[in-house]
Amino acid sequence: MSKGNVLVVGSNATRIEIQGGGTGPTGQYLNELVVPVMALLAAGYDITFATPDGTKPFIDPVSDQTVHFDNDEAAHKRAQDFFANDRAMNSVKTLRAVLDGGLDQYVAFFTPGxxxxxxxxxxxxxLGEILRHFHAHKKPSAFLCHGPIASISAMQHAREFRAALIAGDTPKAAKLAQGWPYAGYRMTVYSSSEEKPIEDNILHGKLYFHMPEALTTAGGVVDVGPDFAPHVVEDRELITGQNPRSDHQIGKALVAALSRVSVDA
Structure with a gap:
Protein backbone atom coordinates (compact mmCIF):
# COMPACT_ATOMS: atom_id res chain seq x y z
CA MET A 1 0.00 0.00 0.00
CA SER A 2 1.25 3.48 -0.89
CA LYS A 3 2.56 5.70 1.89
CA GLY A 4 1.21 8.76 0.10
CA ASN A 5 1.30 10.79 -3.10
CA VAL A 6 4.18 13.21 -3.78
CA LEU A 7 3.67 16.01 -6.29
CA VAL A 8 6.69 16.46 -8.58
CA VAL A 9 6.64 19.62 -10.72
CA GLY A 10 8.87 20.10 -13.74
CA SER A 11 9.49 22.95 -16.17
CA ASN A 12 8.64 23.25 -19.86
CA ALA A 13 11.31 25.87 -20.63
CA THR A 14 13.95 25.17 -23.28
CA ARG A 15 15.52 28.65 -23.60
CA ILE A 16 16.63 31.23 -21.00
CA GLU A 17 17.25 34.96 -21.41
CA ILE A 18 20.82 36.26 -21.39
CA GLN A 19 22.09 39.80 -21.01
CA GLY A 20 22.25 41.84 -24.19
CA GLY A 21 19.28 40.12 -25.75
CA GLY A 22 18.74 36.65 -27.07
CA THR A 23 18.56 33.36 -25.25
CA GLY A 24 20.61 30.30 -24.47
CA PRO A 25 19.63 26.63 -24.27
CA THR A 26 18.24 25.22 -21.05
CA GLY A 27 16.19 22.36 -19.63
CA GLN A 28 15.91 20.10 -16.60
CA TYR A 29 18.79 17.99 -15.32
CA LEU A 30 18.22 14.27 -15.73
CA ASN A 31 19.81 13.12 -12.47
CA GLU A 32 18.15 15.89 -10.45
CA LEU A 33 14.75 14.69 -11.56
CA VAL A 34 15.05 10.92 -11.60
CA VAL A 35 17.35 10.21 -8.62
CA PRO A 36 15.05 11.77 -5.98
CA VAL A 37 11.92 10.40 -7.70
CA MET A 38 13.35 6.89 -7.76
CA ALA A 39 14.21 7.25 -4.06
CA LEU A 40 10.62 8.25 -3.29
CA LEU A 41 9.21 5.31 -5.25
CA ALA A 42 11.63 2.91 -3.55
CA ALA A 43 10.47 4.23 -0.17
CA GLY A 44 6.85 3.37 -1.02
CA TYR A 45 5.44 6.69 -2.22
CA ASP A 46 3.41 7.34 -5.36
CA ILE A 47 4.34 10.14 -7.75
CA THR A 48 2.15 12.63 -9.58
CA PHE A 49 4.20 14.42 -12.24
CA ALA A 50 3.07 17.82 -13.52
CA THR A 51 4.32 20.71 -15.64
CA PRO A 52 2.71 24.01 -16.65
CA ASP A 53 1.50 22.70 -20.02
CA GLY A 54 1.23 19.00 -19.17
CA THR A 55 4.09 17.78 -21.39
CA LYS A 56 7.33 16.17 -20.24
CA PRO A 57 10.23 18.50 -19.49
CA PHE A 58 13.07 18.83 -21.95
CA ILE A 59 16.20 17.20 -20.52
CA ASP A 60 19.25 19.43 -20.87
CA PRO A 61 21.78 17.40 -22.92
CA VAL A 62 24.55 18.69 -20.65
CA SER A 63 22.97 16.64 -17.84
CA ASP A 64 22.55 13.45 -19.87
CA GLN A 65 26.09 12.32 -19.16
CA THR A 66 27.62 9.58 -17.05
CA VAL A 67 29.61 12.12 -15.01
CA HIS A 68 26.37 13.13 -13.28
CA PHE A 69 25.92 9.55 -12.12
CA ASP A 70 29.31 9.18 -10.44
CA ASN A 71 30.70 7.88 -13.73
CA ASP A 72 28.51 4.79 -13.34
CA GLU A 73 27.33 3.85 -16.83
CA ALA A 74 24.72 1.40 -15.50
CA ALA A 75 23.22 4.08 -13.24
CA HIS A 76 23.12 6.52 -16.15
CA LYS A 77 21.36 3.96 -18.34
CA ARG A 78 18.82 3.20 -15.59
CA ALA A 79 18.05 6.91 -15.32
CA GLN A 80 17.58 7.26 -19.07
CA ASP A 81 15.30 4.21 -19.18
CA PHE A 82 13.32 5.45 -16.17
CA PHE A 83 12.69 8.88 -17.70
CA ALA A 84 11.79 7.40 -21.09
CA ASN A 85 9.62 4.50 -20.00
CA ASP A 86 8.42 4.59 -16.40
CA ARG A 87 4.74 5.38 -15.90
CA ALA A 88 5.60 7.97 -13.24
CA MET A 89 7.46 10.01 -15.88
CA ASN A 90 4.89 9.62 -18.65
CA SER A 91 1.58 10.42 -16.98
CA VAL A 92 2.07 14.18 -16.89
CA LYS A 93 -0.67 16.54 -15.68
CA THR A 94 -1.01 20.27 -16.11
CA LEU A 95 -0.70 22.42 -13.00
CA ARG A 96 -4.29 23.44 -13.58
CA ALA A 97 -5.39 19.80 -13.45
CA VAL A 98 -3.47 19.35 -10.20
CA LEU A 99 -5.30 22.29 -8.66
CA ASP A 100 -8.66 21.15 -9.97
CA GLY A 101 -8.08 17.66 -8.56
CA GLY A 102 -7.45 19.03 -5.06
CA LEU A 103 -4.20 19.46 -3.16
CA ASP A 104 -5.15 17.62 0.04
CA GLN A 105 -4.18 14.30 -1.58
CA TYR A 106 -0.48 15.23 -1.72
CA VAL A 107 1.88 14.64 1.19
CA ALA A 108 4.96 16.42 -0.21
CA PHE A 109 6.32 18.47 -3.10
CA PHE A 110 9.50 18.32 -5.19
CA THR A 111 10.98 20.41 -8.01
CA PRO A 112 14.35 19.60 -9.64
CA GLY A 113 16.76 21.96 -11.30
CA LEU A 127 2.47 26.86 -9.02
CA GLY A 128 2.30 29.76 -6.58
CA GLU A 129 -1.15 28.65 -5.48
CA ILE A 130 0.12 25.09 -5.05
CA LEU A 131 3.12 26.16 -2.98
CA ARG A 132 1.07 28.40 -0.72
CA HIS A 133 -1.05 25.34 0.10
CA PHE A 134 2.02 23.23 0.94
CA HIS A 135 3.44 26.04 3.07
CA ALA A 136 0.18 26.65 4.93
CA HIS A 137 -0.17 22.94 5.72
CA LYS A 138 3.54 22.52 6.57
CA LYS A 139 3.98 19.70 4.06
CA PRO A 140 7.61 18.81 3.17
CA SER A 141 8.63 20.83 0.10
CA ALA A 142 11.94 20.07 -1.62
CA PHE A 143 13.77 22.01 -4.34
CA LEU A 144 17.10 21.10 -5.96
CA CYS A 145 19.85 23.18 -7.64
CA HIS A 146 18.07 25.99 -9.57
CA GLY A 147 14.78 24.52 -8.35
CA PRO A 148 14.58 26.71 -5.21
CA ILE A 149 13.93 29.71 -7.46
CA ALA A 150 10.52 28.15 -8.21
CA SER A 151 9.56 29.05 -4.63
CA ILE A 152 9.37 32.67 -5.81
CA SER A 153 6.09 31.78 -7.51
CA ALA A 154 4.47 31.71 -4.06
CA MET A 155 4.88 35.50 -4.06
CA GLN A 156 1.77 37.50 -4.92
CA HIS A 157 3.77 39.57 -7.44
CA ALA A 158 6.17 36.92 -8.75
CA ARG A 159 6.13 38.06 -12.37
CA GLU A 160 6.76 41.67 -11.43
CA PHE A 161 9.54 40.56 -9.03
CA ARG A 162 11.28 38.64 -11.82
CA ALA A 163 10.91 41.59 -14.19
CA ALA A 164 12.45 43.91 -11.60
CA LEU A 165 15.42 41.56 -11.22
CA ILE A 166 15.93 41.50 -14.99
CA ALA A 167 15.75 45.32 -15.02
CA GLY A 168 18.37 45.46 -12.25
CA ASP A 169 15.99 47.22 -9.88
CA THR A 170 16.75 45.41 -6.62
CA PRO A 171 14.89 47.87 -4.35
CA LYS A 172 11.72 47.45 -6.41
CA ALA A 173 12.14 43.66 -6.35
CA ALA A 174 12.55 43.67 -2.57
CA LYS A 175 9.38 45.72 -2.18
CA LEU A 176 7.45 43.37 -4.47
CA ALA A 177 8.65 40.40 -2.38
CA GLN A 178 6.88 41.52 0.77
CA GLY A 179 4.70 38.74 2.14
CA TRP A 180 6.67 35.92 0.47
CA PRO A 181 5.87 32.81 2.54
CA TYR A 182 9.49 31.66 2.69
CA ALA A 183 10.97 34.96 3.92
CA GLY A 184 13.31 34.24 6.82
CA TYR A 185 13.81 30.58 5.87
CA ARG A 186 17.33 29.17 5.60
CA MET A 187 17.88 27.73 2.14
CA THR A 188 20.51 26.90 -0.44
CA VAL A 189 20.59 27.14 -4.22
CA TYR A 190 23.02 26.91 -7.15
CA SER A 191 25.77 29.42 -6.43
CA SER A 192 26.99 32.28 -8.59
CA SER A 193 30.44 30.68 -8.93
CA GLU A 194 28.88 27.38 -10.00
CA GLU A 195 26.87 29.31 -12.60
CA LYS A 196 29.93 30.85 -14.24
CA PRO A 197 31.08 27.77 -16.23
CA ILE A 198 27.58 27.43 -17.67
CA GLU A 199 27.49 31.10 -18.62
CA ASP A 200 30.96 30.90 -20.18
CA ASN A 201 30.75 27.57 -21.97
CA ILE A 202 27.08 26.84 -22.70
CA LEU A 203 25.08 30.07 -22.67
CA HIS A 204 27.97 32.20 -23.98
CA GLY A 205 26.46 35.08 -22.08
CA LYS A 206 25.52 36.16 -18.58
CA LEU A 207 22.17 35.62 -16.90
CA TYR A 208 20.28 38.71 -15.81
CA PHE A 209 20.43 37.56 -12.19
CA HIS A 210 21.93 34.77 -10.13
CA MET A 211 19.94 32.55 -7.83
CA PRO A 212 21.47 33.42 -4.41
CA GLU A 213 20.97 37.14 -4.98
CA ALA A 214 17.38 36.63 -6.15
CA LEU A 215 16.45 34.55 -3.10
CA THR A 216 18.24 36.96 -0.75
CA THR A 217 16.35 39.88 -2.27
CA ALA A 218 13.13 37.95 -1.70
CA GLY A 219 13.96 37.56 1.99
CA GLY A 220 15.58 34.14 2.09
CA VAL A 221 18.59 33.38 4.28
CA VAL A 222 20.85 31.80 1.67
CA ASP A 223 23.55 29.33 2.72
CA VAL A 224 25.77 28.05 -0.10
CA GLY A 225 28.48 25.45 0.45
CA PRO A 226 31.59 24.64 -1.58
CA ASP A 227 31.12 24.51 -5.35
CA PHE A 228 29.87 21.19 -6.74
CA ALA A 229 29.88 19.45 -3.36
CA PRO A 230 26.69 17.93 -1.90
CA HIS A 231 24.88 20.44 0.30
CA VAL A 232 21.33 20.27 1.66
CA VAL A 233 19.64 22.75 3.99
CA GLU A 234 16.43 22.04 5.94
CA ASP A 235 14.33 24.70 7.67
CA ARG A 236 10.83 23.81 8.85
CA GLU A 237 9.03 22.20 5.90
CA LEU A 238 11.51 23.53 3.33
CA ILE A 239 14.31 21.27 2.01
CA THR A 240 16.77 22.69 -0.52
CA GLY A 241 19.78 21.19 -2.30
CA GLN A 242 22.54 23.28 -3.87
CA ASN A 243 23.63 21.48 -7.03
CA PRO A 244 23.46 18.27 -9.12
CA ARG A 245 25.76 16.53 -6.65
CA SER A 246 23.05 16.90 -4.00
CA ASP A 247 20.60 14.59 -5.83
CA HIS A 248 20.89 11.54 -3.55
CA GLN A 249 21.04 13.66 -0.40
CA ILE A 250 17.86 15.59 -1.14
CA GLY A 251 16.03 12.37 -1.93
CA LYS A 252 17.09 10.94 1.43
CA ALA A 253 16.17 14.18 3.24
CA LEU A 254 12.70 14.26 1.70
CA VAL A 255 12.02 10.60 2.55
CA ALA A 256 13.23 11.23 6.11
CA ALA A 257 11.01 14.31 6.44
CA LEU A 258 8.01 12.30 5.27
CA SER A 259 8.84 9.60 7.82
CA ARG A 260 8.89 12.20 10.58
CA VAL A 261 5.53 13.56 9.48
CA SER A 262 4.10 10.03 9.48
CA VAL A 263 5.34 9.40 13.02
CA ASP A 264 3.98 12.75 14.25
CA ALA A 265 0.62 11.99 12.66
Whole structure:
Protein backbone atom coordinates (compact mmCIF):
# COMPACT_ATOMS: atom_id res chain seq x y z
CA MET A 1 0.00 0.00 0.00
CA SER A 2 1.25 3.48 -0.89
CA LYS A 3 2.56 5.70 1.89
CA GLY A 4 1.21 8.76 0.10
CA ASN A 5 1.30 10.79 -3.10
CA VAL A 6 4.18 13.21 -3.78
CA LEU A 7 3.67 16.01 -6.29
CA VAL A 8 6.69 16.46 -8.58
CA VAL A 9 6.64 19.62 -10.72
CA GLY A 10 8.87 20.10 -13.74
CA SER A 11 9.49 22.95 -16.17
CA ASN A 12 8.64 23.25 -19.86
CA ALA A 13 11.31 25.87 -20.63
CA THR A 14 13.95 25.17 -23.28
CA ARG A 15 15.52 28.65 -23.60
CA ILE A 16 16.63 31.23 -21.00
CA GLU A 17 17.25 34.96 -21.41
CA ILE A 18 20.82 36.26 -21.39
CA GLN A 19 22.09 39.80 -21.01
CA GLY A 20 22.25 41.84 -24.19
CA GLY A 21 19.28 40.12 -25.75
CA GLY A 22 18.74 36.65 -27.07
CA THR A 23 18.56 33.36 -25.25
CA GLY A 24 20.61 30.30 -24.47
CA PRO A 25 19.63 26.63 -24.27
CA THR A 26 18.24 25.22 -21.05
CA GLY A 27 16.19 22.36 -19.63
CA GLN A 28 15.91 20.10 -16.60
CA TYR A 29 18.79 17.99 -15.32
CA LEU A 30 18.22 14.27 -15.73
CA ASN A 31 19.81 13.12 -12.47
CA GLU A 32 18.15 15.89 -10.45
CA LEU A 33 14.75 14.69 -11.56
CA VAL A 34 15.05 10.92 -11.60
CA VAL A 35 17.35 10.21 -8.62
CA PRO A 36 15.05 11.77 -5.98
CA VAL A 37 11.92 10.40 -7.70
CA MET A 38 13.35 6.89 -7.76
CA ALA A 39 14.21 7.25 -4.06
CA LEU A 40 10.62 8.25 -3.29
CA LEU A 41 9.21 5.31 -5.25
CA ALA A 42 11.63 2.91 -3.55
CA ALA A 43 10.47 4.23 -0.17
CA GLY A 44 6.85 3.37 -1.02
CA TYR A 45 5.44 6.69 -2.22
CA ASP A 46 3.41 7.34 -5.36
CA ILE A 47 4.34 10.14 -7.75
CA THR A 48 2.15 12.63 -9.58
CA PHE A 49 4.20 14.42 -12.24
CA ALA A 50 3.07 17.82 -13.52
CA THR A 51 4.32 20.71 -15.64
CA PRO A 52 2.71 24.01 -16.65
CA ASP A 53 1.50 22.70 -20.02
CA GLY A 54 1.23 19.00 -19.17
CA THR A 55 4.09 17.78 -21.39
CA LYS A 56 7.33 16.17 -20.24
CA PRO A 57 10.23 18.50 -19.49
CA PHE A 58 13.07 18.83 -21.95
CA ILE A 59 16.20 17.20 -20.52
CA ASP A 60 19.25 19.43 -20.87
CA PRO A 61 21.78 17.40 -22.92
CA VAL A 62 24.55 18.69 -20.65
CA SER A 63 22.97 16.64 -17.84
CA ASP A 64 22.55 13.45 -19.87
CA GLN A 65 26.09 12.32 -19.16
CA THR A 66 27.62 9.58 -17.05
CA VAL A 67 29.61 12.12 -15.01
CA HIS A 68 26.37 13.13 -13.28
CA PHE A 69 25.92 9.55 -12.12
CA ASP A 70 29.31 9.18 -10.44
CA ASN A 71 30.70 7.88 -13.73
CA ASP A 72 28.51 4.79 -13.34
CA GLU A 73 27.33 3.85 -16.83
CA ALA A 74 24.72 1.40 -15.50
CA ALA A 75 23.22 4.08 -13.24
CA HIS A 76 23.12 6.52 -16.15
CA LYS A 77 21.36 3.96 -18.34
CA ARG A 78 18.82 3.20 -15.59
CA ALA A 79 18.05 6.91 -15.32
CA GLN A 80 17.58 7.26 -19.07
CA ASP A 81 15.30 4.21 -19.18
CA PHE A 82 13.32 5.45 -16.17
CA PHE A 83 12.69 8.88 -17.70
CA ALA A 84 11.79 7.40 -21.09
CA ASN A 85 9.62 4.50 -20.00
CA ASP A 86 8.42 4.59 -16.40
CA ARG A 87 4.74 5.38 -15.90
CA ALA A 88 5.60 7.97 -13.24
CA MET A 89 7.46 10.01 -15.88
CA ASN A 90 4.89 9.62 -18.65
CA SER A 91 1.58 10.42 -16.98
CA VAL A 92 2.07 14.18 -16.89
CA LYS A 93 -0.67 16.54 -15.68
CA THR A 94 -1.01 20.27 -16.11
CA LEU A 95 -0.70 22.42 -13.00
CA ARG A 96 -4.29 23.44 -13.58
CA ALA A 97 -5.39 19.80 -13.45
CA VAL A 98 -3.47 19.35 -10.20
CA LEU A 99 -5.30 22.29 -8.66
CA ASP A 100 -8.66 21.15 -9.97
CA GLY A 101 -8.08 17.66 -8.56
CA GLY A 102 -7.45 19.03 -5.06
CA LEU A 103 -4.20 19.46 -3.16
CA ASP A 104 -5.15 17.62 0.04
CA GLN A 105 -4.18 14.30 -1.58
CA TYR A 106 -0.48 15.23 -1.72
CA VAL A 107 1.88 14.64 1.19
CA ALA A 108 4.96 16.42 -0.21
CA PHE A 109 6.32 18.47 -3.10
CA PHE A 110 9.50 18.32 -5.19
CA THR A 111 10.98 20.41 -8.01
CA PRO A 112 14.35 19.60 -9.64
CA GLY A 113 16.76 21.96 -11.30
CA UNK A 114 18.55 22.74 -14.44
CA UNK A 115 18.07 26.41 -15.25
CA UNK A 116 14.59 25.84 -16.73
CA UNK A 117 12.59 26.72 -13.56
CA UNK A 118 14.10 30.22 -13.71
CA UNK A 119 12.09 30.84 -16.88
CA UNK A 120 8.59 29.52 -16.22
CA UNK A 121 8.11 28.02 -12.75
CA UNK A 122 9.53 31.07 -10.98
CA UNK A 123 6.60 33.19 -12.19
CA UNK A 124 3.83 30.63 -12.63
CA UNK A 125 0.68 31.70 -10.72
CA UNK A 126 -0.73 28.17 -10.58
CA LEU A 127 2.47 26.86 -9.02
CA GLY A 128 2.30 29.76 -6.58
CA GLU A 129 -1.15 28.65 -5.48
CA ILE A 130 0.12 25.09 -5.05
CA LEU A 131 3.12 26.16 -2.98
CA ARG A 132 1.07 28.40 -0.72
CA HIS A 133 -1.05 25.34 0.10
CA PHE A 134 2.02 23.23 0.94
CA HIS A 135 3.44 26.04 3.07
CA ALA A 136 0.18 26.65 4.93
CA HIS A 137 -0.17 22.94 5.72
CA LYS A 138 3.54 22.52 6.57
CA LYS A 139 3.98 19.70 4.06
CA PRO A 140 7.61 18.81 3.17
CA SER A 141 8.63 20.83 0.10
CA ALA A 142 11.94 20.07 -1.62
CA PHE A 143 13.77 22.01 -4.34
CA LEU A 144 17.10 21.10 -5.96
CA CYS A 145 19.85 23.18 -7.64
CA HIS A 146 18.07 25.99 -9.57
CA GLY A 147 14.78 24.52 -8.35
CA PRO A 148 14.58 26.71 -5.21
CA ILE A 149 13.93 29.71 -7.46
CA ALA A 150 10.52 28.15 -8.21
CA SER A 151 9.56 29.05 -4.63
CA ILE A 152 9.37 32.67 -5.81
CA SER A 153 6.09 31.78 -7.51
CA ALA A 154 4.47 31.71 -4.06
CA MET A 155 4.88 35.50 -4.06
CA GLN A 156 1.77 37.50 -4.92
CA HIS A 157 3.77 39.57 -7.44
CA ALA A 158 6.17 36.92 -8.75
CA ARG A 159 6.13 38.06 -12.37
CA GLU A 160 6.76 41.67 -11.43
CA PHE A 161 9.54 40.56 -9.03
CA ARG A 162 11.28 38.64 -11.82
CA ALA A 163 10.91 41.59 -14.19
CA ALA A 164 12.45 43.91 -11.60
CA LEU A 165 15.42 41.56 -11.22
CA ILE A 166 15.93 41.50 -14.99
CA ALA A 167 15.75 45.32 -15.02
CA GLY A 168 18.37 45.46 -12.25
CA ASP A 169 15.99 47.22 -9.88
CA THR A 170 16.75 45.41 -6.62
CA PRO A 171 14.89 47.87 -4.35
CA LYS A 172 11.72 47.45 -6.41
CA ALA A 173 12.14 43.66 -6.35
CA ALA A 174 12.55 43.67 -2.57
CA LYS A 175 9.38 45.72 -2.18
CA LEU A 176 7.45 43.37 -4.47
CA ALA A 177 8.65 40.40 -2.38
CA GLN A 178 6.88 41.52 0.77
CA GLY A 179 4.70 38.74 2.14
CA TRP A 180 6.67 35.92 0.47
CA PRO A 181 5.87 32.81 2.54
CA TYR A 182 9.49 31.66 2.69
CA ALA A 183 10.97 34.96 3.92
CA GLY A 184 13.31 34.24 6.82
CA TYR A 185 13.81 30.58 5.87
CA ARG A 186 17.33 29.17 5.60
CA MET A 187 17.88 27.73 2.14
CA THR A 188 20.51 26.90 -0.44
CA VAL A 189 20.59 27.14 -4.22
CA TYR A 190 23.02 26.91 -7.15
CA SER A 191 25.77 29.42 -6.43
CA SER A 192 26.99 32.28 -8.59
CA SER A 193 30.44 30.68 -8.93
CA GLU A 194 28.88 27.38 -10.00
CA GLU A 195 26.87 29.31 -12.60
CA LYS A 196 29.93 30.85 -14.24
CA PRO A 197 31.08 27.77 -16.23
CA ILE A 198 27.58 27.43 -17.67
CA GLU A 199 27.49 31.10 -18.62
CA ASP A 200 30.96 30.90 -20.18
CA ASN A 201 30.75 27.57 -21.97
CA ILE A 202 27.08 26.84 -22.70
CA LEU A 203 25.08 30.07 -22.67
CA HIS A 204 27.97 32.20 -23.98
CA GLY A 205 26.46 35.08 -22.08
CA LYS A 206 25.52 36.16 -18.58
CA LEU A 207 22.17 35.62 -16.90
CA TYR A 208 20.28 38.71 -15.81
CA PHE A 209 20.43 37.56 -12.19
CA HIS A 210 21.93 34.77 -10.13
CA MET A 211 19.94 32.55 -7.83
CA PRO A 212 21.47 33.42 -4.41
CA GLU A 213 20.97 37.14 -4.98
CA ALA A 214 17.38 36.63 -6.15
CA LEU A 215 16.45 34.55 -3.10
CA THR A 216 18.24 36.96 -0.75
CA THR A 217 16.35 39.88 -2.27
CA ALA A 218 13.13 37.95 -1.70
CA GLY A 219 13.96 37.56 1.99
CA GLY A 220 15.58 34.14 2.09
CA VAL A 221 18.59 33.38 4.28
CA VAL A 222 20.85 31.80 1.67
CA ASP A 223 23.55 29.33 2.72
CA VAL A 224 25.77 28.05 -0.10
CA GLY A 225 28.48 25.45 0.45
CA PRO A 226 31.59 24.64 -1.58
CA ASP A 227 31.12 24.51 -5.35
CA PHE A 228 29.87 21.19 -6.74
CA ALA A 229 29.88 19.45 -3.36
CA PRO A 230 26.69 17.93 -1.90
CA HIS A 231 24.88 20.44 0.30
CA VAL A 232 21.33 20.27 1.66
CA VAL A 233 19.64 22.75 3.99
CA GLU A 234 16.43 22.04 5.94
CA ASP A 235 14.33 24.70 7.67
CA ARG A 236 10.83 23.81 8.85
CA GLU A 237 9.03 22.20 5.90
CA LEU A 238 11.51 23.53 3.33
CA ILE A 239 14.31 21.27 2.01
CA THR A 240 16.77 22.69 -0.52
CA GLY A 241 19.78 21.19 -2.30
CA GLN A 242 22.54 23.28 -3.87
CA ASN A 243 23.63 21.48 -7.03
CA PRO A 244 23.46 18.27 -9.12
CA ARG A 245 25.76 16.53 -6.65
CA SER A 246 23.05 16.90 -4.00
CA ASP A 247 20.60 14.59 -5.83
CA HIS A 248 20.89 11.54 -3.55
CA GLN A 249 21.04 13.66 -0.40
CA ILE A 250 17.86 15.59 -1.14
CA GLY A 251 16.03 12.37 -1.93
CA LYS A 252 17.09 10.94 1.43
CA ALA A 253 16.17 14.18 3.24
CA LEU A 254 12.70 14.26 1.70
CA VAL A 255 12.02 10.60 2.55
CA ALA A 256 13.23 11.23 6.11
CA ALA A 257 11.01 14.31 6.44
CA LEU A 258 8.01 12.30 5.27
CA SER A 259 8.84 9.60 7.82
CA ARG A 260 8.89 12.20 10.58
CA VAL A 261 5.53 13.56 9.48
CA SER A 262 4.10 10.03 9.48
CA VAL A 263 5.34 9.40 13.02
CA ASP A 264 3.98 12.75 14.25
CA ALA A 265 0.62 11.99 12.66
Missing amino acids: GQAPVVDLMQDPE
